[in-house]
Amino acid sequence: MPNSSGQSTKFVSNSANCFTCQWRERSQWSTLNQDDLNVLNGHRKDADVKPGQILFRQGDPCDGVYCVASGTIAIRKMDEHGNSVLVRLRHAGQTIGYRDFFGGPSMTNSAEALVESRVCFVDRKAVAALLERNPALGLQFLQRIAKDLQDAEETILQTTTLPIRTRLAHLLLTLKERYGRVDETGTITIQLPLARQDIAAILGTRPETIARTIRGLDNEGVARFSGRTVVVENLDRLLDEIETDHMA
Amino acid sequence: MPNSSGQSTKFVSNSANCFTCQWRERSQWSTLNQDDLNVLNGHRKDADVKPGQILFRQGDPCDGVYCVASGTIAIRKMDEHGNSVLVRLRHAGQTIGYRDFFGGPSMTNSAEALVESRVCFVDRKAVAALLERNPALGLQFLQRIAKDLQDAEETILQTTTLPIRTRLAHLLLTLKERYGRVDETGTITIQLPLARQDIAAILGTRPETIARTIRGLDNEGVARFSGRTVVVENLDRLLDEIETDHMA
DNA sequence: CGGGGGTTTGAGTCCGTTCAAAATACGTGG
């Protein structure tokens, strides 16, 4: 059933450069020395991907790993009935596909650009060679997968216990870290990289519910929404949404 | 808020033995040679844990990893409001706590015996020493965490898309693998290691809902429940529950 | 026999869904 239509992105360009990549120090590649970097950079291809474009599909063979140079990528998982969720977001500087690189023969989910992005692809053999040369790299991946698992368990807990409004507040708070800007008065402006239906897919609900929930937050002045721009004037109001749980 | 009451299990006994452990070949320790096994066995303690007894709590420092010699252990995660879910089950032959061993300083969830069990504990330093001696061990852990992450994502997908009845059917199917017995007529009998409230905690719902859902399956003859014994006479009936989705 | 935790059942409510339609945003070509 997977890999039903369309084609995955072809990585042919070579305009990026690992040596000058601003994200390298914060990525798992930070452990690589100059020689290693030469290997990495030599086996790297990149591509410019447009919103909606697919990097790879669930079920595709795992040919290597992907690095996000800029933009935002959605990782989706679907079942045999066509149900799907947006499992996680990957941002500039993050790597994609390493779980399946170690875990299984094929991709267990698909990757799609949400906004115009630039992505690098590193061939399977190159990754294997680097792991051989530099054992610390494996530990880096290990720690990242461990973190991903923590996040996934956090998501499980939240989706089964918290109402959608609270989960949306959580999402806004995490998006704030990466896409938010604070002005002198303390007002926060977030440029969402997500369409409404993608917000729905992250929270595991329907677009209609998201529209209503957003309207609710907007009406009550917790956050002002217009298109993909969110303005939060009073951060405490938003924090209250996740504190109180609106249970007790 | 975590680690609120009671005390974790003390591991003092030394009645188990890694060399004769029947699960070793199927575990990540299968890569260890005789010398390595000596290290492992020398730094191992074990304990007999009763139903409801706690191995460790969320927030505890991560002092090492745990091996289930027999029985079933529940891994639970809770948030600051007291909400909790049963994130996964660990059975005889499986290891516990390796995610936090690599990922973070402290335990991100707690472990509790569901039935009378025997569990080994391996000291943090011993695990580190073994990883040093045998790099393949790290890869083994890597693959297991990757698998755990796959399972977690599968759970996320199911909890957000499937109704509880279908999820219960899924759960029964997986429990069948480990706790099921098939007689000559093809009838399957499953001895659940779980109380009703734990089934609820796995599916992310309330005990009342589980009681009603079980009653539904029972009434319709999909599976007969009495206490912790489940009898499935026609496996196809159960499989239909997850096939059709009862959507289209 | 009398707790006491776990399970079941019942009735009412609510949150989120479904289906359908209107409104808005977006991209493309004239």
Added chain:
DNA sequence: CCACGTATTTTGAACGGACTCAAACCCCCG
């Protein structure tokens, strides 16, 4: 730059699955 077609978002009304609260039941154990 505007007009048009398409996709996304919003709104409405009705429905339904799971939750809440509460009581009864059960079973195991002392």
